[in-house]
Amino acid sequence: MANRQPLIGGNWKMNLSPADARGPCSALLDGLDAGLLAKCGVSLFPPFPYLSQISDLTAGSGVSIGGQDVSAHENGAYTGQTSASMLLEVGCTSTLVGHSERRHGLGESDSVLNAKVLVAMKAGLDVMLCVGETLDERESGQSEAIVLQQLQEGLQGVSINDLGRLTIAYEPVWAIGTGRNATPGDAQSMHQSIRADLGKQYDDGSANGVRILYGGSVKPDNAEAIFAQPDVDGGLIGGASLQSEDFLDIVRAAVATVDS
Numbered sequence: 001m002a003n004r005q006p007l008i009g010g011n012w013k014m015n016l017s018p019a020d021a022r023g024p025c026s027a028l029l030d031g032l033d034a035g036l037l038a039k040c041g042v043s044l045f046p047p048f049p050y051l052s053q054i055s056d057l058t059a060g061s062g063v064s065i066g067g068q069d070v071s072a073h074e075n076g077a078y079t080g081q082t083s084a085s086m087l088l089e090v091g092c093t094s095t096l097v098g099h100s101e102r103r104h105g106l107g108e109s110d111s112v113l114n115a116k117v118l119v120a121m122k123a124g125l126d127v128m129l130c131v132g133e134t135l136d137e138r139e140s141g142q143s144e145a146i147v148l149q150q151l152q153e154g155l156q157g158v159s160i161n162d163l164g165r166l167t168i169a170y171e172p173v174w175a176i177g178t179g180r181n182a183t184p185g186d187a188q189s190m191h192q193s194i195r196a197d198l199g200k201q202y203d204d205g206s207a208n209g210v211r212i213l214y215g216g217s218v219k220p221d222n223a224e225a226i227f228a229q230p231d232v233d234g235g236l237i238g239g240a241s242l243q244s245e246d247f248l249d250i251v252r253a254a255v256a257t258v259d260s
């Protein structure tokens with residue numbers, strides 16, 4: 001895996017009550033010893049209203065927190081939106097941009113997502129840019145073209161100096177929440193294409209430093225085989241991040257690929 005440390009992100013989406021959120025988070029923190037955290041980054045993406053609470057709970061633990069989304073605007077009359085500086089204020093160090101439930105579910109375009117990437121990085125947040133093809137796009141042989149277009153348009157204007165703030169999450173839409181994951185080989189093939197494209201957009205050395213996570217029905221029983229691929233640097237986890245034992249097992253699977 002070159003010198004990239006794996007990263008496991010837990011995307012809680014719009015789940016858990018405030019009280020229910022404390023339990024899995026505390027259980028996760030209890031299970032994450034310094035040995036695991038020395039080998040694998042762990043980030044949680046709770047719903048916005050719980051960010052302060054989860055930030056307090058995770059303070060000093062080595063687990064970072066991030067927003068599930070960020071506004072493309074710095075501030076102003078944007079009802080319902082949350083700015084990058086607000087995320088920073090409540091303890092976030094990162095944000096997701098372009099999760100398929102926003103890209104496809106809410107119709108966010110590549111140009112809007114690009115604006116979010118730029119605003120978030122300018123404010124000092126790390127960005128996890130999510131890319132991925134739909135089932136129709138896969139079946140019509142367009143997966144790579146679609147993913148690379150999302151990548152290139154999402155990163156317009158991002159300088160090579162800001163690549164340290166970037167993580168890519170390859171999340172095939174047909175695999176998210178469906179129980180149907182990409183095969184390790186399919187994931188590796190797309191991750192390799194993404195890395196090669198980053199190499200063309202920037203340079204190979206910089207591309208080698210960018211973490212590319214796989215997301216889409218990662219569970220304890222399939223995680224290690226996917227994470228063991230040379231261009232897969234961990235995962236973005238939805239459903240299984242709500243179960244602390246499953247999430248911990250997925251972190252352990254990422255660590256096992258470092259140890260092996």
Ligand code: PEP
Nearest residue numbers: 176177215216217238239
């Ligand atoms: C996600 O929401 O990013 C995700 C990958 O979900 P799941 O793990 O449930 O497929």
